[in-house]
Each structure stands twice: as C-alpha cells, then as structure tokens.
Amino acid sequence: MTHKPDPTPPLRDIRQTRLGRRGFLGSSAAALAGVAAFRPAHAQTPPATAEYTPEFFNAAQWAFVIAAADTLIPADEYGPSGSEAGVPVFLDRHMQTPYAQGSIWFREGPFDETLGRDFGYQGPLALADIVQTGIDQADAWCRDTRGAGFADLDEEARIAVLTALEKGEPEFARVSASRFFSDFWKELQVGYFADPSWGGNRDQAAWKGIGYPGVRADYSDWVTVREAYPLPPVDLAGNRG
C-alpha cells in the first residue's frame, strides 16, 4: 500500500468542507460588506461592446479589434466570446492609460535591434502605438493578400491570418507581426480576465467559466481541503458573479 495523497477527498475532508462552508459564507458576508464600501474609478458597469463608441480606435481598427477578439476568444461552455465579454471596450480604454502610453518602460534611444529575441522589444514605440500600428499593418496585409479587411474574412481565414501573425510571417515595416501579436493577444487576455470595472469580463462570466473566485483573497479555510472551491467569484465592487 502506498501513502500517496488521495486526490479524491476522504470522508474526513468532506465533513470539514461542510463545516468550512458554513463558516466560510459567514466570514465572506463580512468581507463583502467591506468590498461594497470600495468604489474603483469607473465603478459603473461599463457599456457593452455594441453600445460603446471607441475613443482611441478609428472605425476600421475597431472592426478589427472586435473580429480578432471573437476569433482569439470564441464563445464556448467556458464563457462568452471576447466581444460579448466587453474586451474591445477594455482595450479602447486601456490604450489611453499612462501604462499603454509608455509610462513604466524605458523608451529613450539609441534603438538597436541587432541583439535578437533574448533582449525583447528594442524599438521606440509605446504599447498603444504597437497595438494601433500593428492593427493597421495587419489589416492592410489582409486587403493585399486576401482582398478584404480582417473583419470581413470568414472564421477560417481569420484563424489563418492570426496564425501567420503569431509566427511572424508577414514582413511589416514598423512593428514586427510577432511583436504585435504577442502584445495584442496579451492585452485581450487581460481584458477578458480583469476585474469588470476595467471594461471586460462582463458579469464576471470569464471568471465563472474557468472557476476563478475573483478578488476573494482569503482561502484560509480551503488550503487543506482537497475539493473544488465552492463559492462564486466576487469583483472589486463587491458584486457576486
């Protein structure tokens, strides 16, 4: 007989769990009262993608963002699509923050890209410029090679385009396709999974889909319990998902 820890919970743990659950709900109610007192800068529920007028992206870029968000993040049993979750709204807002405008990164020259991949992006652009320039380049490339903008392609063609961008196949003049893809895709993931106050993850649907409890940040009762975490997510504004 081995002493391998059993991943399925023994009876003892199940009982602890039930007790734990009661205690847990009690303490979370107190925690929630605290959460409710907190209001992030944009606490009102952000508008849905369809109701939102972009401030950073132009119309063509906006169409690209929506189409790309839904191709990279299609709807399935684990949550809504990128645009249903409000990811384009997140992106339009996030591109206007000091972060995306380059506030925390070193951006002075000289610019020398000869050392290669191990040394990261060595050009002059801030994240917002990389995203915007990349979208323009990618959309133009679609028109040149496929006769239509990205948003007008069917799903199969969109997947092929994104795969090519990820591999860095098209040669772009200002920002490499792979740099654009990795920064852009990282931003969309952040938008999908960030607290809803940032614009995406509407109704915490992305958190619910993957089983993430959001900002609960207190698991003392669950560290030694070997079963699925039972409570739904909570967001910064104190809403339960």
Add this chain to the structure above:
Amino acid sequence: MAVKPQTDAVIIGMGWTGSILAKQLTDAGLNVVALERGPDRHTQPDFAYPRVVDAVEGSIHRKFLQPLNNETVTVRHNRSQAAVPMRRIGSFKPGTGVGGAGTHWSGCHFRAMPDDLRLRSHIEERFGLDLIPDDMLVQDYPFSWEEMEPHFDMFEKVCGTSGRAGVLNGQRREGGNPFEGSRSAEYPLGPNPDYLGSEMFTWAAREAGYNPYPIPASNASASYVNPYGCQMGPCNACGFCSDYGCLNYSKASPNVNILPVLRRRQGFELRANAQVLRINLSEDRSRATGVTYVDLETGEEHEQPAGLVLLCAYQLYNVHLMLLSGIGQPYDPVTGTGTVGRNYAYQNLNALKLHFDENTHHNTFIGIGGAGATIDDLNVGQLDMRDAGFIGGGILWARQPGSGPVRGIDPPPGAPSWGRGWKQGVRQGLLHSCEFEAQTGVMSYRDNYLSLDPTYRDAWGRPMLRMTFNWKPNEAAAGQWYVDKLRALIAPLNPLAVDGEAKAMDESWNTTSYQSTHNTGGAVMAATPEGGALNRYCQSWDVPNVFAPGANAFPQNHGYNPTGLVGALAYWTAEAITGQYLNDPGALVR
C-alpha cells in the same frame, strides 16, 4: 544646490537592509537620514483590500515594482556585444518605494548552508581545487557560519519566520532539515498549512528516500509579535504575495516588521521620493562626505552631508552607485584587475508543471508566498560534485505562491494558446495543476560582470549599469541534473502530463522572461582587497565610511533564495558599526 544639515549616517534605500541598519544605528543613538527613491508606503491604504488585489494594477501596471522609465540596466551576453536597455521588466523585478523589494517578495526565508559560506575550502577538502574551471571565481565568505548564526536567528525573529528546526543546539529534530547548520533557537512560528502540491511533494520525496521539510517562510502561520513589538496576523493564503504588498500584516516586510518603530523615533528622518545620484567623496577620495540626491517632487537637487554612507539600494544599484561615485577600482575582465563589478552572478531556476485530472483540486489561486516543501538531500554539502559534474548546489521544491488568469496561467502541454480549447486549458492549469522547481546556485565567472554602459544614460544623464551575463556549461549541467532528479521524484505521482524542461546546454540567458530577483555579487566581501570590493563587515576597502550590505556582497550565488543571508549581513554590518567602527572610525580590517 541646497545643503542639508549634517547627519551621522545617511542610508540610501529603504528596503530590508536599509530598515535594519536604521533600526540598529538609531538604537545606538545615531541620527539617521534615509533617502528612498520611491513613494512612502503603508499597509493601509497602499495594500488595503480589495484594491491591492486588482491584478491589472499589480501585475500589469506593476504598481509595486520599479518603473523603468527613469533608470534601468543594459544587458548583453558577452563582451563582444553592445548592450541594450532592459526596456520592459523581464528576468528580474527590482523594487522601489519604502519597503523596497521587501514588500513584494514572496517570503521564502532560508539561512545559508555552512558549506555555502566556505565553498572554496569545501571543494578543496573534498574534491581538490582542480575541480574548479579556470574562468570560475569560487571564494569563501570571509566569516564563519557560526559567526552569522545569531544574525540569522535575529532576522527570523524579526520576520516571524514559520518553519520547523532540523538541528537545534546540535540535536536532530524530526521533520526539519537534517542538513542545516545547528540553530540556537526554533523558528518563531510553526510551519504554514500544506496545500495539495506541497503534500504531494512531501510524500514523493519521502518515497524517494529524501528528507522533505517545510520551506521556512516569512508568511506568518499564526498571530505574532516580534522583538520590536510589531504585530503580524496569520496569513490567509490570499494568493497575492509575490509582486504585491500584503493586505493582512502577515508577510514580513520592513513596513510591517521594522518601520512602525522607526517612524516614531527621534533621530530618524525618512525622505521618500528622494533619488540619490551619487556618493560624494573628499578630495583625496579617502572618505565619503555625503550624498547628492534629487527630490523627485520638486526636481531640486540637494546635498546631504553625513559621517557614514550606507548603501542599501539593492544589489544592482549598490554596485551602480559605487561605480558612478568612484568608490573602489572598477573591475576589468581583460586584466582581471579591480573589484567593483566583479563576481556578478544570478540564480538558475527550472520549473516543471504537473497536470492532473479534474478530480485533483490544486486550486492554484490559493497561495502562500514562501510556503511549500523542499529538500536539501542534494544540496552543497550532500553533493558529490565530481560525480555530478558541476560545482554548486541546489534544492527541489513545491511552491504555490498563488496565480490568477491576468497574471498568466500555463495550459497543459499541447493545449491551444488561443481560440477554441484555450479557455479549457486555462481552467485546467488554474484548478488541476501544480508546479515543482529546481533552484540552483550560479557561480561567478571572469566574464560575467557589471560595469558602466558607454552609450545609454538614465534620466539624470548618468551612465547606466551594464550587465554582461550568460549561462555557463556548469550551470546548464546543474539545471539538467537537478531536473532529472525532480523527474524521478515525481514519477510515482503519475501526473497526466508534465510540462517544462531544464535549460538546454547551449541556451542563452533570456532577459525577457521572469526568472527571479536573486541577483548577486558585483561588490563582494573578501578576506583581501584583491578578492572583492568589501571586507568581512561589508565595508568598502577603499572608502571606510561606506558600507554596502546586500546580495552584492555574495562571492557567488547558492541554491537558496538570498534574503535570509542578506538580512543577517545587515545585522552583522550594524553590529560592526556600532560595536567597533564608532569607537575607532576607520578600516575595520587592515
């Protein structure tokens, strides 16, 4: 330029080392001015729930880390290249703000092994010095483990470190690390609870005949009041330790464990948003007269005259300020002369991710920064280096500091990285996987070093610190050897899939992906002025009223995380200053 009133001591940087020195020096009656380039920080409001766990601010905007817009380091693999700036945070994450990286560290709190501190002697006695390759600079620390023991102990007591002793006053204790140096006291608190990955590791390590023990963690396992009267609350496993300030007064930090006392003290003045540009020297360069700094709120430059200058700016910036100020001789890799910049090393971390089925609940959003399980059965004193084929040491461990989807989750191998199937992979990675790691030492080499960059300048026009570093065959071999041992250890756990592998033998240092903020060396302590920039008390050989405690003082890196030794060095330095230097100011080693 405005000249401030003279003070007994000026401290550059308010992280772990700065706070410890400020406490010990003001205890001795000195007036201390502390200059910290970042903002002041308190648990409330800066780390208050729930805002502190907003992963966009913490992990994307990197609110608690050093922004690189003003200053960063330049990096290259070897001397024939022109270095380029680390433009985005990558391989390591320096801290800023009151508390330094000591606010957003994880909490793994190791002492060094006795043989770590006498590595050259250990190799000579057991294997012969011919084992050491020509270009490798292996040195002993210029003090003994026994001399450092009281300081290791004090730092653990200040931090409320949670663990289990393996050797207490010479007696073996079940469940602790049987290979540790003999401790004078048990850990202040018992170990943290085990999450599933840690339980699995402990079981598998025992099966393999090893001696697993709980990682000593400065994340309080229970309520605690430290010797300074500072209060800690029990860690609630929030999962936001690394990169974040603790919302709960549970993770040891200068802010929680030392500053509450200092802030009330006459004779202590903290100036935040004060960026030190250089240390000023007397005309004959034999003494520091103080420092020049910029008030980042007004943009004005000030001079702060001081009798003692304490470099507590983190390993990288301690070396940078010494080079900029002309303290000591810069290292020249061609001639091998000079010591400032020499012996730069790093840490070698290799991870394996274990994926299990959906009945196995790892719930990786749960996390305790420093806690988990580890083994020392393969570390320096237990290792047959000749047989293993490399020099150094290392540990295997299970850790779960907490993860979340904005911070990035690895899906199982083969899962799509976007599109259909991607979310399922994220879910699997979040709920049903765990991570085991092999962390090894990194030796110092003739051509891994720090110097001033000839091209790039920071926001104040100063040449940036240039890092010339690459992995060497010794470290690649060590990584592979430990990862092989780790694979053998996990086999009986039967994971569905294992992702990750050791660095390849010819793999270069990737500066863009996070590995650890365990940078060491550059201004190391040595028994002679030829061996390093500092003497055994972290005192500059050249300018005796300058002390530089920090991981810059490590002659090479060991298998453990650095901060247990860094904190002990700060107490050791403070004792040398208050016990010896103040009575007879000058070089403490002649």
